[in-house]
Each structure stands twice: as structure tokens, then as C-alpha cells.
Amino acid sequence: MKQLQSFVYVSTAFSNCDRKHIEEKFYDPVFSDEETVTLLQHSQRNEQVLLLPHILERKPNTYIFTKTIAEDLVRECSGHLPMVVVRPSIVMPTQTEPFPYYSNETNSVLSVAAGIGVGLMRVLACSIDNRPDMVLGDKTANCILAASWCKAVSLEAPLVYNFVGYESPSLMRDFVRINIRNLKESKESFDKLLWVPHCMFVENTHMHFFLYYILHLLPGIFFSLAEHYSNRKPMIMKIYRKLFFLCKTVRYFIFNNWSFTNDNTKSLLLQMNSGIGNCLTSTWLLMIGTFITASCIDVSVFMFSGLLTMRTIYIRRKCTKEK
Numbered sequence: 001m002k003q004l005q006s007f008v009y010v011s012t013a014f015s016n017c018d019r020k021h022i023e024e025k026f027y028d029p030v031f032s033d034e035e036t037v038t039l040l041q042h043s044q045r046n047e048q049v050l051l052l053p054h055i056l057e058r059k060p061n062t063y064i065f066t067k068t069i070a071e072d073l074v075r076e077c078s079g080h081l082p083m084v085v086v087r088p089s090i091v092m093p094t095q096t097e098p099f100p101y102y103s104n105e106t107n108s109v110l111s112v113a114a115g116i117g118v119g120l121m122r123v124l125a126c127s128i129d130n131r132p133d134m135v136l137g138d139k140t141a142n143c144i145l146a147a148s149w150c151k152a153v154s155l156e157a158p159l160v161y162n163f164v165g166y167e168s169p170s171l172m173r174d175f176v177r178i179n180i181r182n183l184k185e186s187k188e189s190f191d192k193l194l195w196v197p198h199c200m201f202v203e204n205t206h207m208h209f210f211l212y213y214i215l216h217l218l219p220g221i222f223f224s225l226a227e228h229y230s231n232r233k234p235m236i237m238k239i240y241r242k243l244f245f246l247c248k249t250v251r252y253f254i255f256n257n258w259s260f261t262n263d264n265t266k267s268l269l270l271q272m273n274s275g276i277g278n279c280l281t282s283t284w285l286l287m288i289g290t291f292i293t294a295s296c297i298d299v300s301v302f303m304f305s306g307l308l309t310m311r312t313i314y315i316r317r318k319c320t321k322e323k
Contacts, residue, residue: 006082006151008144009074013089013133013164013260014253015067018058023261024160026075026085029068030057036069060252078159084151086144088163090253094138103137109250115243119195120236122215124247125208126201126254128173133258135165146268158264172254203255216240 016027031039043051052062059065074083092110093103103110109132115121143163150157200215202208223236 004082006084006148008148008151009070009083009085010144011067011071011085011087012064013087013162014258015064015071015087017060017064017253017256017258019258021259021261022162024158024162024264026071026160027068029072030059030065031055031069033069033073061249075159082151082155083159084147084157085160086140086147086163087161088135088140088143089133089165090135091137091140092134093136095136097138097141109134109254111246112243112250115239116199117197119197120216120239121199121243122195122219123200123202123208123211125203125205125251126172127203128171128201130172130254130257132172132175132254133165135163139163143265143268146272150268150271158267161265161268162260162262163265164260164262212244216244 013022016022019027039051039055040048056062056065059068071085074085077083090109093101112121112124116124140163143161147157147161200211202211217240220237220240224234227234227236
């Protein structure tokens with residue numbers, strides 16, 4: 001690949017979430033890619049299920065496990081290829097580009113928030129004293145472009161960029177309070193709104209399961225019977241099942257806090273603003289030179305606007321499928 005100028009691998013800021021402080025450097029994976037492939041090739045399906053907890057070690061799921069392996073592959077190839085890793089945290093809707101509050105993600109924290117917005121989610125397990133680490137979608141794209149440019153013009157550029165918003169002062173408590181209050185005060189009307197938005201937040205696992213059965217399972221059975229007698233396609237229980245597994249996936253990340261080193265990302269921002277990229281057109285330089293950290297954004301208010309947009313998209317899709 002003689003003409004390759006830069007290769008950006010988009011990882012996640014939580015790829016090494018077994019550490020409380022994550023620096024902008026590579027960490028050793030639990031298993032290398034060769035060891036993982038060998039293990040999978042020489043074991044049966046039932047053996048893999050039994051070995052999975054030991055294989056993952058302190059990783060919460062296979063997604064994080066494979067992200068760590070992929071980063072290790074990038075590290076191995078960085079000696080002879082211009083490669084760089086960008087680690088964004090939880091990516092939220094866009095701020096300005098292509099238009100405000102755009103999001104096409106359906107398997108994230110935003111989907112859980114959308115479930116609350118349409119009235120389906122009545123209880124959620126989370127720690128309200130945590131700080132949600134979120135970044136904007138368009139700023140993440142800008143950071144990726146800037147990192148790609150920096151690696152192309154300088155082979156000595158850093159290899160890892162943590163694009164995070166852990167410096168944001170917003171607590172989960174304030175985040176939830178503002179969004180629920182704004183949802184209740186919203187004057188928007190939805191003909192397909194299933195329930196008035198309200199959600200209880202609990203930290204005890206047993207209490208969460210008890211409330212889940214009372215507030216999710218029983219109403220879900222009732223709605224399913226209503227769908228059956230009205231000759232509609234059963235959807236409610238499928239949605240509840242998807243939200244349950246989604247909440248189970250993100251539970252680890254909304255119950256823990258991490259600190260990050262993002263000096264490389266800040267340095268990249270200074271390079272963009274100092275006019276180092278004179279070789280770029282002014283429009284493109286302006287576009288990639290305006291990425292910022294989430295600490296500059298009122299995450300709670302922004303999240304509310306994005307949630308309304310996500311809720312509107314969700315309802316429109318549901319109405320389209322019914323037609």
C-alpha cells in the first residue's frame with residue numbers, strides 16, 4: 001500500500017475499561033489476535049460458552065474484548081503503516097452537521113433515552129452520582145478527520161487520541177432531572193405516544209428486577225393482548241426484550257466512572273487553530289478545526305433536544321411499519 005497516507009481506526013474510549021485511568025497509549029490485550037483465533041478454532045461451541053468468563057477476564061463484554069485486540073493489531077502495524085487510533089466515548093447526536101440533533105444510532109444509550117421518551121421505559125438501573133461521558137457526533141467526525149490529516153503530514157504524530165468529555169460538570173442526577181422535567185413540560189404532541197414519560201432510577205439489582213416485572217412485563221403482556229385482539233402485529237414485548245438486553249449491555253458503563261488523559265487531542269485542536277494546516281482549503285480547515293470537548297456543551301439540555309428528535313424518528317418509523 002505505497003499510496004496510503006493515513007489509516008484511522010475508530011475504537012472506543014472504554015476499550016480498556018478495566019482500568020480506572022486510561023491514557024493515550026496502547027495496552028496489552030487479554031489475548032492476542034492469534035491466540036484468540038487458535039482458541040476458537042480448537043474448541044467447541046459449548047466449551048466456548050464455559051470459557052467465556054475466563055477469556056473476557058475483566059472485560060464487560062465481547063465488544064470491548066475485540067476492540068482491545070483490534071487496537072493491538074493497529075499497534076503491530078503502526079511500525080510500517082501510517083496508522084492512528086481515535087477513541088471516542090459515548091457518541092451523541094450532532095450539534096450542527098449535517099443538521100442539529102441528527103442520529104441514526106439505534107443500539108446505544110440514546111435508544112434507552114428514546115424508550116423513556118415514548119413512555120415505554122418506566123424503570124432503569126443506573127448510578128445517579130456518575131458523570132456521563134458523552135461527545136457530539138459531528139465533533140467526533142471532525143476529530144477523526146483531523147487525526148487523519150495530522151498523521152498524513154507528520155509520521156511522528158501521536159498514535160492514540162482519546163476524544164472524551166469526562167471534564168463535563170454534568171452529573172447523571174442533573175442529567176436525568178433536566179431531561180425528565182423538559183419532557184413533561186414539552187408542548188409537542190404525539191398521536192402515537194404510548195405512555196406519559198416517567199422513569200424511576202434505582203441502583204439495587206433486586207429492586208430493579210422487581211420493578212421491571214411490575215412496570216414493564218405486566219403492562220407489556222396487557223399491551224400484547226390488546227395488539228392480539230385488535231389484529232395488530234405484536235411489537236411491544238419485542239421492544240421490551242430489546243430494551244432489556246440493551247440496558248444489560250450499558251449497565252456496566254452507567255455504574256462506573258473513568259478518568260482519561262486527552263493531551264494529544266487537545267494538542268491536535270491547538271494545531272488546527274494555529275493554522276498549521278495551510279495546505280488545506282479554508283472551508284475544510286474551518287470544519288475540522290472546530291471540534292471541541294463535551295465540557296463546552298450543556299449536555300443535559302442538548303440531550304433533551306436530541307431525545308425529542310430521536311423520539312419523533314422512532315414514532316415515525318413505527319407508524320410507517322404499521323401502514
